[in-house]
Amino acid sequence: MAVDRLPGVVLTDHVLEAPLDHDDPGGERLTLYGREAVAAGREDAELPWLVFLQGGPGCPSPRPVGQESWLKRALENHRVLLLDQRGTGRSAPANRQTLPLRGGPEQQAAYLAHFRADSIVRDAELFRRLLVPDGGPWSVLGQSFGGFCTVSYLSHAPEGLSAAYVTGGLPGLTATAEDVYRAAYPRVARKNAAHYARYPQDVAAVRRIVEHLREHTVRLPGGGLLTAEAFQALGLMLGSGTGSHTLHHLIAEAWVPGPAGPEPADGFLHAVQGHLSHAAAPLFVVLHESLYGQRSVDPGPTRWAAQRVRHQLTPEHAAFDVDTALAGDGPVYFTGEMMYPWLFDTDPALRPLKETAQALAERTDWPDLYDAGRLAANEVPAAAAVYFDDMYVDTAHSLHTAEAIRGLRVWVTNEWEHDGLRVSDGAVLDRLMRMARGEI
DSSP, X not given: OOEEEETTEEEEEEEEEEESSTTOTTSOEEEEEEEEEEETTOTTSOOOEEEEEOSSSSOOOOOOSSSOHHHHHHTTTOEEEEEEOTTSTTSSOOSTTTGGGGOSHHHHHHHHTTOSHHHHHHHHHHHHHHHSGGGOOEEEEEETHHHHHHHHHHHHOGGGEEEEEEESOOOOTTOOHHHHHHHHHHHHHHHHHHHHHXXXXXXXXXXXXXXXXXXXXXXXXXXXXXXXXXXHGGGGGGGSTTHHHHHHHHHXXXXXXXXXXXXXXXXXXXXXXXXXXXXXXXXXXHSGGGGGOBTTTBOSOOOSHHHHHXXXXXXXXXXXXXXXXXXXXSOOOOOOSOOOTTXXXXXXXXXXXXXXXXXXXXXXOOOOOXXXXXXXXXXXXXEEEEETTOSSSOHHHHHHHHHHSTXXXXXXXXXXXXXXXXXXXXXXXXXXXXXXTTOO
C-alpha cells in the first residue's frame, strides 16, 4: 500500500476487486480504489471509520493536500475513507478512452447500467469489511449525489452503518426525472433573477455574447464548440456561494479588440472551457438522468427529461429559450444542472459517447434505489442539512424524504448554499455529527 505524508495528514491507498454486477459475483471484476486519511501522529490509534461519498455522479473523491475544509473536522475523531466511486478517478475510470474498448454503444450502456448508487453502496460494503476491525459498522457522509447514495445505503445495507450524515443530498424517493426538472427550472430562474439583480449590467453583456454566438462559430481552445446554449450552461455555477460573482467576472472579461471589431478574448474562452468541459467527469452527463430511474416509480425511459421539460416551460420562464429572450429586451437565462443531448455535440470529451448516452436514455425498468419500508423503520442515527436555497436538489423533495426516514434529524438553513460542506470550514459536518448524537 502506498503511503503519502502531507501536512497534518497521512494518506494510504487501498485497492480491492469488486464484481461489475454484484448479483453475479463470479462474473467480470472491477478494480476499485479508496484513499484512507488519518491525522498525522494518529496512524496507530483506534479510530472509528467514516466513508465519504462524493457528489456528482461521476466525480472522484477529493484529493486532499492537507487538513482542509470538512476533512479537518472529520479527522479530529475519525479515520476517513475517500472512496473513488466506480467509473471515477482510480476506480475503473469510464470515459471516451476506456468505454469504446468494451464494444459498441449498447455494450457500453449495459456496462454503465451497473454504475448507479445501488452498486456504489455494495462497493462501499466491500471496503468496510476489508478495513473496519471485525467487520463492524462505520459512518457515512454523503454530499449531493453522495447523499442519494447514503439514502440508498440506509435502504439496502443499514447494518453496515453506525451513523449517516447527508448534506445537500436528500433525493425525492418517488420523483421521476420529469418531476426533478419541472421543479428545477423555477429554482434556476430564481438564481438568474438574483444574479441579474446583483449585476444588472450583465443583462446587456450576456445578450451581446449570446448574439455573437448566434452569428459566429466560436471554438474553445480544446476544440469544443461554444454555442449560445453551451454558454447558458455556465449557470451551473450559480448554485455555489460564490458562483454569481465568478460568472460576473467572467462575463466582464469576454472581449478584446480584433481586426474586424471586438472578438472573444483568449482568456475568456480558456476560462469558459474550464467550466464547460466534462473531460474530468464525463459520467456526470452520461449517467445523470439515470439517477432518477426506478421501476416502481416510472418503468419507462428517462429520454432526456430536462430537454422535454424545457420545451414545456411556461411564459414566465421563456428567458431560458435564447431566441425568445433575444426577441425582447430582457435577460437571457442561464441553465443549471440540466443534461441535454446537444452537450455531446459541443464537448469533445463527450462526443464519442453520444450513442451510449442515448442508449441509456432509452433504457427502461431501472432497479429501485430506495426502500421505503426500511427507511420508515430506520434505526441508524442520521442527520441531514437541507439548503433552503439549493439550486441542485429540490427542497420540497428533500423535506418529503426527510419525513419518510425514521429518526432522521433535519437542519434546514439558508446560511449556506449547496457547497456548504466544502466552504463552512467544518461547521456543517460538526453540526450534523452533534445532531445525530442528539446533542442538538
